[in-house]
Amino acid sequence: MWLRLHPVCLRSQTRTVAGILLKVSRLRVNANVSRFSHSAGQTCKALLYRKHGDPSQVVQLEDVELRPLGVKDVRVKMLAAPINPSDINMIQGTYAILPDLPAVGGNEGVAQVVEVGHQVKSLKIGDWVIQRDPGLGTWRTEAVLAEDHVISLLNDIPLLSAATVGVNPCTALRMLSDFEDLQPGDSVIQNAANSGVGQAVIQIAAAKGINTINVVRDRPEFPHLSDRLKGIGATYVIKEEALRRPDIEDLFKTCPKPKLALNGVGGKSATELLRHLQTGGSMVTYGGMSKQPVTIPVSALIFKDVKVRGFWITQWKKDHSHDARAFRSMVDELCSLIRQGKLTAPACTEVGLQDYRKALDTAMQPFTSAKQILIM
Ligand SMILES: NC(=O)c1ccc[n+]([C@@H]2O[C@H](COP(=O)([O-])OP(=O)(O)OC[C@H]3O[C@@H](n4cnc5c(N)ncnc54)[C@H](OP(=O)(O)O)[C@@H]3O)[C@@H](O)[C@H]2O)c1
Structure with a gap:
């Protein structure tokens, strides 16, 4: 993700982003030294990159050594791991945090514990676990991880939900909870x-x-996509172009103007979201898929006093790292929604680890509407 912020609008956020870069780069160095500094012992297969570049060119399936199991470590078998845009950007070398090289790709996924160190208290063999933090390299068949770098999940939820619960649903839940006091009926x-x-x-x-x-x-199969999103609970699904037309105001005769706008794209798309916010509402930027800066019309600031914010789940996890219950209770809330059938995994294509090149290429194509999930 290459996120540029319009200079007149987001001075405080730019400072925040710079702060994140400084703090997190220290974290990554430590994580990567431990992953590659041990010798001898067991190996596993992993998708490794030794330099930044086009993911399908620089990523290779290789044997890597597992570090010996420490007393507070668990050895896990990876079960499934998604390919997210931030994984791609890390390999390209354009993300806010970058591991030391060589690095194993992937920042989330679900694994099963197969061995525990003798001082491990919270985990047992057979448990499903997800990683708390990015940077552990999840595109691999096995890993040795510190007990406090993972949390367990009950294995009564679908595998694909478990593999994808730790980043995107957490981001969604936080953005819906932490910026505006949303009540039933709000938009x-x-x-x-x-x-x-x-x-x-x-x-x-x-x-x-x-x-x-x-x-x-817009896309040729827009009606199909619209039906699918309405099938999971979308109230309205509209094309970018429709948002710019005057008749969009008809929609707000039956639905209140939004208190909250969530921007994963940037550019004109973000500006259009802002135009429809309630007075005093918030726009939260969490992604920059168009690679275009966010421009805030002065009228939105002067006459509507909109709040322009940003969110990064990595920073939220870091800010709450002293409180082990914070991440746990968020994941528990999401798993409860999954069990109730109210939160399903995103539309996915499952791909064997050995077919990683195709998966990486597909993950970078526009209009695919399906997340590539590596199955180990
Ligand atoms: N800040 C955080 O804490 C946080 C957490 C999670 C994710 N993210 C970010 O959120 C974004 C989405 O992640 P994800 O895993 O949900 O993505 P995803 O499932 O892979 O979907 C990618 C989305 O980006 C759209 N897109 C791709 N290229 C685009 C372009 N040039 N212009 C406009 N839209 C474009 C796609 O739309 P089409 O179908 O039209 O191609 C699709 O909706 C990424 O930028 C990711 O880094 C941020």
């Missing part, structure tokens, strides 16, 4: 509504009785 508008984050926003909002106005790019 949220979002772009990239068919993304993993977008699908989680739709479902979590629907579970809370909140309307969603979902903006997607």
Whole structure:
């Protein structure tokens, strides 16, 4: 993700982003030294990159050594791991945090514990676990991880939900909870509504009785996509172009103007979201898929006093790292929605680890509307 912010609008956010870069780069160095500094012992297969570049060119399936199991470590077998845009950007070398090289790709996924160190208290063999933090390299068949770098999940939820719950649904839940006091009947508008984050926003909002106005790019199969998103709880699904037409105001005769806009795209798309916000509402930027800067019309600031914010789940996790219950209770809330059938995994294509090149290429194509999930 290459996120540029319009210079006149977001001075405080730019400072925040710079702060994130400084703090997190220290974290990554530590994580990567431990992953590659041990010798001898067991190996596993992993998707490794030794330099930045085009993912399907620089990523290779290789044997890597597992570090010996420490007393507070667990050895896990990876079960499934998604390919997210941030994984691609890390390999390209354009993300806010970059691991030391060589690095194993992937930042989330679900694994099963197969061995525990003798001082491990919270985990046992057979448990499903997900990683707390990015940077552990999930595109691999096995890993040795510190007990406190993972949390367990009950294995009564679908595998694909478990593999994708730790980043996008967490982001969606936080953005719906932490910026505006949303009540049943309120509205949220979002772009990239068919993304993993977008699908989680739709479902979590629907579970809370909140309307969603979902903006997607036009495509030949728009009616099919619209039906699919409405099937998971979207109130309205509209094309980017429709958002610019005057008759969009008709929609607001039956649905309140949104208190919250969620921007994963940037550029004109973000500006259009802002135009429809309630006075005093918030636009939260969490992604920059168009690679275009966010421009805020002065009228939105002067006459509507909109709040322009940003969100990064990595920073939220870091800010809450002292409180082990914070991440746990968020994941528990999401798993409860999954069990109730109110939160499903995003539309996915399952791909064997050995077919990683195809999966990486597909993950970078526009209009695919399906997340690539590596199955180990
Ligand atoms: N800040 C955070 O904490 C946080 C957490 C999770 C994710 N993210 C970010 O959120 C974004 C979405 O992640 P995800 O995993 O949900 O993505 P995803 O499931 O892979 O979906 C990608 C989305 O981006 C859209 N898109 C791709 N290229 C675009 C372009 N040039 N212009 C407009 N839209 C474009 C796609 O729309 P089409 O179908 O039209 O191609 C699709 O809706 C990424 O930028 C990711 O890094 C941020």
